[in-house]
Amino acid sequence: MMMENVDVDQRKQLPNYLLDAAGISIERMPMLNVIFDRMAASCTDSLQPIAGTPCYFSVNGITNDRVGDIIKDYEANAVAAVLYAEQWDSRIIIMLDRDFVFTMVEAMFGSDGAEPPLDVERTFSNIEIRLVQALFERFAKALQSAFAGTSNVTFRVERVETAMASLAIGRSGNMSICANIMLQALYRGGQMFLIIPHSALNPLRQKLAHVVVSDGRAADPRWREQMESEVQRTEVTLSAVLDEKMISLDDVVKFHVGQVIELEATPRTLARLESNNQVLFWCQIGQLDGYYAMQVADPVDQKREFVDDILSR
Structure with a gap:
C-alpha cells in the first residue's frame, strides 16, 4: 500500500537508496582491487630513485570496517595523514604503523638491515615525522594516479597526526573501505592502511563495478614512434x-x-x-x-x- 504513494521518479531512485543503506560491497566493486594494486606499484616505483634499498609494496587485503575499529588498536603506535579530496568533498586517511615508519627511516638513511629491528615504544622524532610527511605527499600522488580513469580526483595532505583520536573524518561508526598495503624492505616491513569512507565511493559505484584496464597490445607502433619523436x-x-x-x-x-x-x-x-x-x-x-x-x-x-x-x- 505504501508503494502506491511513491511517484515514478522516486521508484527509479529506490535501488540507489537501498545500495546507499547497504554500503559498499567489495565483491561488487572489483575495480577497487585494480586501483589499490596500481597504488602499490606506483609507491614502489616512486621510492626506487631515493631509497638506499629496494622497497616493495603489495596489497595484503581489502576489508569493510568502521573507522573507529580500524584505528583504535594503533593509538600512540602509528602516524596518519588526513587527505582532502576536493572533487569528492570528502576526507580519507592514510595510516602507517610503527614498523613501517622505522623501516622507511632505515631504508632512506642507508641502513643495510644488519641491525635488528627497532623494538621500542617511544614518540616519533622530528626527523621521522618530516620523513613521513614527505612520504605522505608521494603516497597521495600515487593514489591520485591510481584513480585516474575512474575519477578525476586530487588528494591534498591536510594534516599529519600521531594521536589517532584526532583523526575525525566523520563519525567513528561510519563504514569505510580499508586497504592494507604491506611494505617489504631490509628483510622486515610494515603496514599502510588506506581508509576511504563509503560516502566518498558511493557516487563511483557504477564505475567501480567494472574492471577497466588498458591493453598494451592495442598500441599503434606508428603512433608510438611519432610520440617518441615529438x-x-x-x-x-x-x-x-x-x-x-x-x-x-x-x-x-x-x-x-x-x-x-x-x-x-x-x-x-x-x-x-x-x-x-x-x-x-x-x-x-x-x-x-x-x-x-x-x-x-x-x-x-x-x-x-x-x-x-x-x-x-
Missing part, C-alpha cells in the same frame, strides 16, 4: 644556479642601482642545472667561443636531495 624534439628550459643567499625583505627594499650582492661561490663552485624546479646535474662554469658554458660534472643524487629536503624543513 617528445625528443620538445624544448625545455634549463636554469643554472651558482649560489643562493637568504636575505630579509627589509634588505630587499633597500636595494639600489649599482649595489653589489656578495655570494659565497667561487670560480670552482659547481652550479646546479635545473629544469622545472628539478635538479638534474652539477656543472662546472666556463667559456666557449665567447659565451658562458656549462660542463656536466656529476649527476644529482636524488636520494641525497630528498633527504636534504626533509632535513631542511
Whole structure:
C-alpha cells in the first residue's frame, strides 16, 4: 500500500537508496582491487630513485570496517595523514604503523638491515615525522594516479597526526573501505592502511563495478614512434644556479642601482642545472667561443636531495 504513494521518479531512485543503506560491497566493486594494486606499484616505483634499498609494496587485503575499529588498536603506535579530496568533498586517511615508519627511516638513511629491528615504544622524532610527511605527499600522488580513469580526483595532505583520536573524518561508526598495503624492505616491513569512507565511493559505484584496464597490445607502433619523436624534439628550459643567499625583505627594499650582492661561490663552485624546479646535474662554469658554458660534472643524487629536503624543513 505504501508503494502506491511513491511517484515514478522516486521508484527509479529506490535501488540507489537501498545500495546507499547497504554500503559498499567489495565483491561488487572489483575495480577497487585494480586501483589499490596500481597504488602499490606506483609507491614502489616512486621510492626506487631515493631509497638506499629496494622497497616493495603489495596489497595484503581489502576489508569493510568502521573507522573507529580500524584505528583504535594503533593509538600512540602509528602516524596518519588526513587527505582532502576536493572533487569528492570528502576526507580519507592514510595510516602507517610503527614498523613501517622505522623501516622507511632505515631504508632512506642507508641502513643495510644488519641491525635488528627497532623494538621500542617511544614518540616519533622530528626527523621521522618530516620523513613521513614527505612520504605522505608521494603516497597521495600515487593514489591520485591510481584513480585516474575512474575519477578525476586530487588528494591534498591536510594534516599529519600521531594521536589517532584526532583523526575525525566523520563519525567513528561510519563504514569505510580499508586497504592494507604491506611494505617489504631490509628483510622486515610494515603496514599502510588506506581508509576511504563509503560516502566518498558511493557516487563511483557504477564505475567501480567494472574492471577497466588498458591493453598494451592495442598500441599503434606508428603512433608510438611519432610520440617518441615529438617528445625528443620538445624544448625545455634549463636554469643554472651558482649560489643562493637568504636575505630579509627589509634588505630587499633597500636595494639600489649599482649595489653589489656578495655570494659565497667561487670560480670552482659547481652550479646546479635545473629544469622545472628539478635538479638534474652539477656543472662546472666556463667559456666557449665567447659565451658562458656549462660542463656536466656529476649527476644529482636524488636520494641525497630528498633527504636534504626533509632535513631542511
